Amino acid sequence: MTPVVSTSAAGPVRRSRGSKLLRAMRRAPGPTLCAIVIIALLIYAFVVPLFSLNPFEFSGMSVLDSFIPPAWMADGSPDFPLGTDDQGRNLITAMAYGMRTSIIVGFLSVTIGLVLGGSLGLIAGFVGGKVDAFIMRVADVQLAYPALLLAMIIDGAARAALGAERSVGTAIAIVVMSIGIAFWVQYARTIRSSVMIERDQDYVSAARITGRSNLAIIVLHILPNVMAPVLVIATINLGIAIITEATLSFLGIGIPVTSPSLGTLIRNGNNFLQSGEWWISVWPCLVLVLFVVSVNILGDHLRDVYNPRLRGRS
């Protein structure tokens, strides 16, 4: 009797994973819409640059076309549905390039934060004692600062340390590191608390008895069991990371103008807001908001579906 029950239980559980997601999607049209928006924007950001000249190089600009308003306005042109900026760049192309940079930078910084915070959390939770206390005190001190401010400070210190001679690559690396470091605490805390539960489980003792090294136990046995909640947090943090990068770039301490992100485009457009050329800054703002809001709503939804325990935390 028992084996029959266990096999019949194992089957549906496995299958319900996928269908649970689908059902949730059907029940939740909002998140589904968000997923569609995200996919559409991803295609826009990564496909448009393949078929157009880079508007941030000389060959891709034409100053004669500068400051053309969106097509439906009085001086608009059907060639530029959303208008052009001060250098005559088609805003549709410029924003695709900007968005591609924003997404790549956001993704890289979340990865850095995840790897850094994840490793420190694993070590703190597994080793315990003084190491744990030290790592967590550092986290406490860091929590005295809002992540945005911290990213600015790290960014500023790195700029000062590296001097004025910076390539575009270095500037992007600085931004990625600043945001990654500013956000590691949340991952470390989450992983640490899961590890502290897992490390006393029987399977860990079993692995230890078979002679596995500590590193192997952490990486091969514990890590797969504690990844789910942090990956959900990482999804939500992708939106925050993209906003943080946009903010740094908007303030002029982020991604340089030669390979701009959405934030850099908004910064540039902001110079012309007062003189009435609103479209140069407002379109990138709207694209940024559309993408980030979609990522946030989808992230929140995934959190609720996969890990209801995390509901209510941010």
Next chain:
Amino acid sequence: MLNYAASRIVQTIIVLLVISFIAFLLVANIGDPLAALLSADATVNERLELIAKLGLDQPLWTRFLHFIGNMLQGDFGFSYRTQDPVANLIAERLPATVELAFVSLLITIVVGVPAGIYCGVNPNSLFGRFIMLISTAGITLPNFVVGILLIAVFSVQLGLLPSFGRGTVVDLGFWKTGLLSVSGWRAIFLPAATLSTFQVAFIIRMLRTQLMEVGQSEHIRFARARGLSEARIWYVYAIKNTLLPVITMLGLQLGNIIAFSVVTENVFAWPGLGSLFLQSIQGADIPVIAIYLIFVGLVFMVINLIVELLYPLIDARVLRRQS
């Protein structure tokens, strides 16, 4: 209570010392104060004099103690960018930022608290849902996007309010205030609204959740069973129990206000501490960045401390849990 307060105060001081040490390491290791503070044709003697004056020939720990000692006496070092004492730069910019933070807190309380209470008492009403929709937008919109959209609508399209500067500033001798003139209030409105967007949205959601939770609790059901009026139940008994998290949140949000003020001040060309900090980052002005780091840490830790020490006065159970 005294033990609790004393241990919290000691912890705060230790954290502040750690932060000061990190800030000191920044100043000690990044940038060249000699290159920044000496003119290009300085003699060797002038150079040695400055080294001795700044104590650069001393060991690290002595220099750290000097750094702390100087700070306690109000000497925060010199800006590499403008050569002015950092203390003067900060004193000059402080009033603008404090007034901005104050007005945005005012907006948060005047707009956020009533709206949040309304949503908590009537969670399913049409207007309540509408407020929640707006507050969701307020939470996700980046600060600078809010600023740009407000400028685009209220300054550029409608021409109602100024989009930069502080308006007419009245000098009180110790404090330059923009809050004594009509143009000052007009100028502060858009930046303060931008800065408070997140706070307003956050406090609405928080009050709503809290009130809905409290509404289910035993003592509210008991009050209802006793036949007290709905108004008395909500506005006297329920709200009292939501005070603690709301005050905590207002206190803890101060750090975010400081961070976002950098962004808001940049959007509206507001001449406050945030602008100073941003210029320092752009100019790699490490002494100012370091002092700002300590200053923000100090403000944030002190607010945290005050909030925590106020807990037992609002809710005696906290103290019992501590001991």
